[in-house]
Amino acid sequence: MTVKKKTRFFKSLRFRIMIILLILGIVPSVIVTQLMIYNYETQALEVRASAVRAQCAILSNQIIKENYLNDSSSEAVNSKLELLSNIYGGRVLLVDKDFRIVKDTYHVDEEKTLISPGVIRCFKTGEVTDYSRNGQIMQLAVPVKSADVPQIQGAMLVTVSCSEIMATMVEMEQQGMLIIAIIVVLSIFLSYFLSTVLVKPLARVTKSIEDLTDGYQKDEISVPDYTETELITDAFNKMLARMKVLDESRSEFVSNVSHELKTPMTSMKVLADSLVGQEGVPEELYQEFMHDITAEIDRENRIITDLLTLVKMDKKTADLSIQHMDINQLLEDILKRLQPIADKRNIDLILDSFRPVEADVDELKFTSAISNLVENAIKYNVDDGWVRVSLDADHKYFYVTVADSGMGIPEDSIDRIFERFYRVDKSHSREIGGTGLGLAITRSTIAMHHGVIKVFSREGEGTTFSVRIPLSYIP
Incomplete structure (x- = not known):
């Protein structure tokens, strides 16, 4: 396997699923094994400590009864102390209340003084238990007392061997490791199998996309195995449909550009040939x-010129020169400049300003966009008609509407009027003039201002363009 293929595998979804499944298999096994060992250790130590306490309680009664702390010659007590030491493989020290060692089953420290933290705590608080896992021993300090005598007469220090408990724990750990190793092996095979099954629909999606790209499949893909793959394929099909629309639009645009550029050339060629x-x-x-x-x-x-303008906007190279402008004055200047065109057909230009509006706009581009809308409203109007421009604003946006009493737009053409070179009535548009790019430029200009433009029209009843632009421009 090459380095590139290894890198792709380690970054793949299959590898990540395998890792997750392995973790889900191994971690619980380790936790359960450790809990079992811990519970066994705790219970085994408690059982042993309880047994030693019971034996010490019996011995304590006999020690006090036979006054063993003052006279350690009792054979019965000595034999029982030795027996206790032998049973648990440990050592028993009997200390009186003066901290003198009365009896040592190892016969090493008798008659010596023993002042240890365990003995002191035993005289103060009662029974004390200490456990050393490394030393594999448990030490209990049990007070010597009886029901008849409330005062503690001495302390019995019993050291108990826990080697068999530790040996059992080691065996349990070895068995646990073996079980974990088996689980790891099974988890690897199971995770590989499950990851293959889970990722297979995604591989089908990839294969379908590749086949579609190579032209070996129909125009859409469908992999409904999971909700996720279905959502992916639906999103891809929507993207594909959009790309087809864009491709058709591009082809139509190229065709329209060729036609529009060829028509004037043909006319000039005919005129020149005639001369x-x-x-x-x-x-x-x-x-x-x-x-x-x-x-x-x-x-x-x-x-x-219009084509170059659109190309600049498409490539986002057309920089905006944003200034804080008086929008009311801009609209007044636009209508004043277009008034002579309207007067030729006796069309009334009306401006309704509901409030003073100041906003951040590119004066040249904004003026060009609104001028184009008003000029179209005049061109495609009826004689003695009207064009009404209104301006309003709220706390965030300002709104410009351009309404006319013209011929209106057919319902099936409304969605296409912003397309490049699209004309509703081509014969009438040729007579009026224009390039068919004005509305496309207008929409791009408004979009550059982070605004939107909408159109409402009914054939024979006029058209209304509504523009919304933020008062403050944020790059």
Whole structure:
């Protein structure tokens, strides 16, 4: 396996699922094993301590009864102390209340003084138990007293061997390790199998996408094994549908650009051929043809200029020159500039300003966008009609609406009017002029201001464009 393939495997979902399943298999096993060993140790020590306490209680009564702390010659007590020491493989020290060692089953420290923390605590608080796992011993300090005599007469220090308990724990740990090793092996096989099953639908999604990319499959993919794969395939199909729409739009755009650029060239070619093919052309006809050629050149130039504007906006290279402007004054200037065009067809231009509005806009681009909307409202209006521009604002946005009494837009064309080169009535649009790019530029300009534009129209009843732009521009 190459380094690249190894890296891909370790980053894959299958590897991560295997790791998770291994952890889920191993960690509980380790925890359960350790809990079992701990519980055994605790219970085994408690059982042994209880047994030693019982034996010490019996011996304490006999020690006090036979006054053994003052006279240690009692064979019965001595034999029982030796027996206790032998049974538990340990040592018994009997200390009186003066801390003198009365009896040592090892016969080493008798008649010596023993002042240890265990003995002192035993005289003060009663029974004391200490356990040393490393030394494998348990030491109990049991007070020597009886029901008849409430005072503690002495202390019995019993050291008990716990080696058999530790040996059992070691055996349990070895068995636990063996069980864990078996679980690890089973978990590896099980995790590999489950990860393969779980990841298989995702591999099918990948294969379907690759087949679709290579053209070996239908236009959509479907892997409904899991909700997640179904959501992924649905999202991919939506993206694919959107890409097809964009591709069709691109193809149509290229076709429209070719057509729009070719039409003026064709007209100029026909006019130029007419001049070249005739001799002694009258000056009046020559001037008329040259005027038509100039008009076609201007039209070609407008198309190219608008295309370059759109390209800049698409590539986000068109920087905004944001200034805090008086929007009321901007709209007044726009209507004043377009008033002569409206007067030619006796169209009323009306401005309704509901409140003073100041906002952050690019004066040139914003003016161009609103001018385009008002100019379209004039062009596609009826004679003696009206165009109403209204301005309003709230605490966050300002709103500009441009309504007209024109011919309106058919319902099936409303969703396409912002497409490049799209015209509702192509024959009428040719007569009016324009490049068919104005609304596309307008929408891009408003979007650059983080605004939105909507259109409401009914055929034969006029059209209303609604623009919403934030008062404060945030880059």
